[in-house]
Amino acid sequence: MKLVAVTSCPTGIAHTYMAAEALEQAAKDAGHELLVETQGSAGMDPLSPQDIADARAVIFAADVEVRERDRFAGKPLVQAGVKQAINNPGELIAQAVGRAADGPSAVLVSKVDESGGVGTRLRQWLMTGVSYMIPFVAAGGLLIALAFLFGGAEVANKVNGGTFGGVEYAGVTDLSQLFATAGLPGVLFKIGAVAFSMLVPILAGFIAFAIADRPGLVPGVVGGLLATATGAGFLGGLLAGLLAGGVAYALTRISLPRALQAVMPVVIVPLISTAVVGTVMLLVIGSPVAAVQTGLTDWLTGMTGTGAVALGLLLGAMMAFDMGGPVNKVAYTFAVGTLASGTPSAAMAAVMAAGMVPPLGLALATVIRRKLFTDAERKAGEAGWLLGASFITEGAIPFAAADPLRVIPSIVLGSAATGGLTMLVGATSLAPHGGIWVVGLIGKPLFVVLAIAVGTVITAVCVLAAKSLRGSEKSAVAAVPATV
Template sequence: MKIGALLSKDSIRLNGKASGKKAVIDAMVLLMEKGNHLRDARRYKEAVFDREAQGSTGIGDGVAIPHAKTDAVKSPGLAAMTLPEGAEFESLDGQPAHLIFMIAAPDGGDNIHLEVLSRLSMLLMDDGFRQRLMAADSPERFLEIIDRAETEKFGPDGEGADKTEAREAFRILAVTACPTGIAHTYMAQEALERQAERMGYPVKVETNGSGGVKNRLTPGEIEAAECIIIAADKNVEMARFDGKRVIQARVADGIHKPEELIRQAVSGQAPVYHYHGSDGAGEAGEGLSRGLYKHLMNGVSHMLPFVIGGGILIALAFLLDDYQLDPANFGMNTPAAAFFKTVGGQAFGFMLPVLSGFIAMSIADRPGLAVGFVGGAVANAGYTFGNIMNYGETAPVSSGFLGALLAGFLAGYIVRFLQKIFNRLPESLEGMKPMLIYPVAGIGIMGFVMVLINPFVGAVNIGMNSVLASMGGTSKIVLGAVLGGMMSIDMGGPFNKAAYVFGTAALANEGFDIMAAVMAGGMVPPIAVALCATFFKNRFSAKERQSAYVNYIMGLSFISEGAIPYAAADPLRVIPSCIAGSAIAGALSMAFDCGLRAPHGGIFVIPTVSHPLQYLAAIAVGSVIGGVLMGLLKKPVNKN
């Protein structure tokens, strides 16, 4: 089967227009319907958006490949659209998408269509091929370009030649895999093979796609190889690599950073991998700490929209209210304030269940979601056996953020445990697992465990809040300096996220001063870079200066990542300067007793800050100190 067998003229639209990702997907689903590939267009579209929620299929270089594998598809198919003006697709490189291919794959059945789809993914790595498709003036010409490129690469029969079978030993081995195993898996394979060929290194790439493992690495090849590159966003079989040098990376790195991965592989500096009894790429394959961090960040990333949306609405409620009417009911005295406070409170109330639910989902996939949600809700409500058995006469003990965090990990591993126990059920009962066994058993066990441990975790939570509340003077200033400095250590990385999560968690317990220090620290790095480029022009190239000025806006909007390119280019001078400036901003915010009820927004939520003028002064002083230090530490650039 060739690509043309899956792509018909009716499913091709040239010179289309779309305003964003949703509009693009809506248009592509209609094209897929025209090709008569769908059994239920609505459910197929939902499956496509579910896949997008795992990570954008905008792979960069102007290409997006939205796809889904579901029983809503009655026959495998492709749809294609060109967008000369481009459309925002949340692509990995941040650029608009101009060439869209949508993939529809049915559940089960013959997987031969996946091989065809993998060929298309490989062809799209060629710049010339993409340009010819964009220039096509008719669907017939579009199909002709694909057919010619497929014939040149894979032969007239479409079988192609195995580029690796003639070799007896490979210096580098690789494994590629993405969550759905349809497009990114094979694009990473193609990128690694092409780059290795350019650099003169023999390589073999195993793909873990929806059709199973292809081009499997043999024990002899693994034994002889210098290094194995794992470019995967899902679990792969890792035990076979015990004792070998292994590089762990995302599948996107395999597509966009093949040269970097290959150079690291041949350098002899890659870490030696040791198998510890789990094949999970998320834990054993990447190291326990990185696996746990990935699970945590999955929960945090899904939690933040609720925290930010709800928190800013609550902050608006206080801004619009009149304290004099009823100080005890501040935030609910006027109709507008009551509306924003109520809606924001509802959104904010989802924070802990969402956090634990998506941590559990990261560990155990969808079966863990409901169990994690319930665990987070029970932790937030503070149910204990005393509270339940005494019909509410005993006060609940909320374990708060710590309890929800713990509930998320417990829920994920409870479901993983249940999956192993019920793994040997007959296939006829397979459908009962996600719909009956996992939710009933998982939620029951989760509820029992959380009700049991809530008093203990709640006591720790209350103790921490009491310590924070009792801080004063020097202690608070030191805390502000530490949190502000952490926001600049890696600007969006683990330290930054840890400080930010601490700040948002403090909001739930009215730790408004902590959130203020965190945001002040996060606003400093981009502003410091912009100030340095403005007043120390000879420290930057002309191109760097042009980009640096945008950091004024990014810093004022509390987008720390704007400083990352400059930190990456000169880390030994830029990062310490930013840390110093952020630490001073955080310390001054605490010293001025500033408080922030909104977890984001930068300068746009300044009206909601207590002591706003002092807060702006703290940010300004920190930014100036950071910018001046950067200017003194950086060396003038060579104009040549």
């Protein structure tokens, strides 16, 4: 079995090299191959990436922090002090062999090709965030779908408050009363909503992690939370992740006295990077987003009563543009406002139908041309069918995060077509949410389903054409998402 090891002691002189020699001899006696990297006073002769990749397990025999340990992420690991390596090297070799048999260790990893070009690395940074975000999309989205399935379209109003069907719901402010007020569907809805609230923070956090390793996690997650709080949504989360990763990476490259190096990863880097990212998200991104939302809402209100098809096209495009972000929320809030009188709304039908299209269209695309998509995207496509049918537009985020320049225009076209067609046939909805599960509250449901099908096909055709034109099949195979 091929193994690798790193030895390092505080002084970097005798014990570093004695531990290396003892481990090499013990491995040889046991019939294994061991390569050792000594991080001593003479510097280090690093193991090659190929040697690390070929190794079945790793031994850290060190009394100080192993430098550049992220190179070994995901490998079965045995950790010990240098004295143990000197006195009982055979025991460490045996432990490493046992760990190798157990498989990879459960650590966070980001598989980014540092030798690739800027475009390649950017895609892999984004795919790292997407890979860790997908379980939150699936868990949250499916729980919300089940809540609507068993609790009806009013379940969201029972939990959050609001008017539905002429009935005013106060909502639940004390979670201990959630079950009594909204039943099991309300509990499922709340859990799913909380999982969904983590989409942007997780995306931002792990984009930053892919750039700067663990130092990027804190500013990335905080930046993502602030993107949600300011209404910047998914697009704000992307910016927060890239910014956090860049700031944290720059800070880790600063050379400081040895006394300060020990507190860099736990105090200095998180403190400064989080302060910088938080300030930018609050002062630079928050105010413009709020201004845009107010302006868009006023504009849509002014369009009421004008060309119905044009309004449907616009609302559909807005629903797809940022998939739950500020533009999407403006369109949705406008449509919900038209339900205030308790009468069926054409705008609500257009918004809900258009919001279902992005996940459905992208799911269809992954079925038609699987090779154009990464494994993570194909898995997101499998969940996309139910998420789309449940009016959970965020199901498209994994695709848009990985390839925004091709995906966003494609879903905007499909959703705009669906919104326009829904308005053209005069369909209406009394439900503010629920997707296919509230079809009984939709006027002209067959026409709505047809409009959704048209938009789904348009989205799939457009995204496949866009990816094919740029040779995405090769890039999809080359892109390696993060794993756990």
